[in-house]
Amino acid sequence: MKVPSSAAKAVILGLLLVNFTSLCFGALEVGFYRGKCGVADVESIVRGVVIARFSSDPTIVAALLRMQFHDCFVNGCDASLLLDGPFSEKTAPPNFSVRGFDIIDQAKTAIENVCPGVVSCADIISLATRDAVFLSGGGRYEVQTGRRDGLVSLAANVDLPGPSISVTDAIAAFAKKGLTATDMVLLLGGHTVGITHCSLISDRLYNYQNTGGPDPDMDLALVSILRSTCPQNAAVDNAVALDQMSPLVVDNSFYKQLLMRRGILPIDQALALDSSTKFTVISLANGVKFPAGFGEAMVKLGAVEVLTGTQGEIRRTCAAINGP
Template sequence: MRETDVSIIPKTLKKMKVLATSLILGLSFILADLTCLCYGALQVGFYRGKCGIADVEAIVAGVVTGRFIRDPAIVASLLRLQFHDCFVNGCDASILIDGTNSEKTATLNLNVRGYDIIDEAKAAVDNACPGLVSCADIIVIASRDAVFLSGGGRYEVQTGRRDGSVSLARNVNLPVPSMSVSEAIVAFAQKGLTAADMILLLGSHSVGVAHCSFFKDRLYNFRNTGRPDPTMDASLAKTLRITCPQDETLNNTVNLDQFPLDPFLLDNSYYKQLVLHRGILQIDQELALDPKTKAMVTTLANGFDFPARFGVAMVKLGAIGVLTGGQGEIRTSCRAINVHPT
């Protein structure tokens, strides 16, 4: 749906503040009882006691933390990876499969990142307990850990997914930035998600970037009017035109959240920017204008409960179309379906 592409050991006062905020929100949210939000055969702690003394989720967290220290932009990458996986065929890791016509090759997935992080985490858990942990579960665990590291609070993930064996580019039908709010609500509803879930999940746009091609029409020729989008703050439009010249073929990127001090902090500043008409993507800004979503955007912009509510929405996202029990498989490699002898 979007183009997304702080160190845990702080070196500056700001980074210390971000980490402290993350820990406080994480600890407070652990107290919330999410264990009642069970979906099918998924459960919190599915791997507990199944890998000897090893803690599967801690192994994945170690991989994600190590990468985050070097590249905090992985937060947006992993969130996008989970969204793009779950919205097509359900959360079955089908986006990870290589192939000339796999989901990876679809236009909307060409700039998805994070595959190598999942590979690294898969190798680490298989080293402890081979053939036990699905790639689909690793995506969900890794996204949760990235959210926590970026200050978004910690939520409990449900696991027990198995991996799918179908990955086709023609199946990729994701929401796009030019959608209206009504169209987006319908698209999310088809996946069992409410309008509120949609608004919360779009809060992931507080991290990450967007390529100019996804919003350049708003700067120069909105809806073929020959003029900029009148709903965009004029000073923001002026700034964005410097990065995204009208006739420039180079597809530059800008931060989706234009609050300049916290580009890697997952918080409610995204909603604050929308209220100020500083949304980058068309769908983002329309959330703050459409009567169906405006009130919730304003509430989130002025409130303090975004981290907790975002975690609940991520759990719901992670339950879409899951394979459990005798369905699917546990892939040996996340990039290929298992070869079964005939």
């Protein structure tokens, strides 16, 4: 059970169809809420909220994928990222650009109106992300539910793998969460709908490792394209799609680009060069394994260090723990 430290008290007071029913992590299960909310269908309520947003903003897919990853990698999938507070996870620099909180809040409000005090914010994150992936062309995987919400959210706990991390260190970071190297390659495939900013890749374009030139592992045609988007010493930090072929579709084009040396982030391109991951990249780029594999990896991610049973709580609102 996660118990708030004294340092946390201020924050706390302020925080294709694929079926994975055979996969079970602890007390999580597919259809956990079935029969717990009368005739209300919890998953349909979440789906409706996501469909409405996706129709006007398909980039929300990348936002929700990032939210789930950033939440689960810090003290587990407990919606601690959603908590407000002066020192909460939201205040850590890697989370400044995380968005989509309003979607989770909207789904939570809709569910509370028909079924108060039953459905966790942590489960809503997983459900909403699954629905967004499907709407964007990915496989529809079954989400296990039964998580409870955490009571602690501290910026000091945020230690997420950075875009320049080595493959070896990335594998070690994922292993600490019970995820394999293959899981890592699949989950980084979420970059098929992600973006980065010029400031994070400018060294690859202009002065890689102080050589005065671009990263030799980047295709020169891509260097030219990206330099037009990211002029040297520009005042505006423009956005760059991590998948230059189909940036709004969850598919395997991300891996195809890595094989052509067209990966945007250093860690992405390194996946196709490192002996421990390159054969997985080749398999995903040249086959049809990505939709099912990505869904299975997302199920495993969603089970990282979850709170169940009497642990944590079911929040009334996602941005704050329950008061007295």
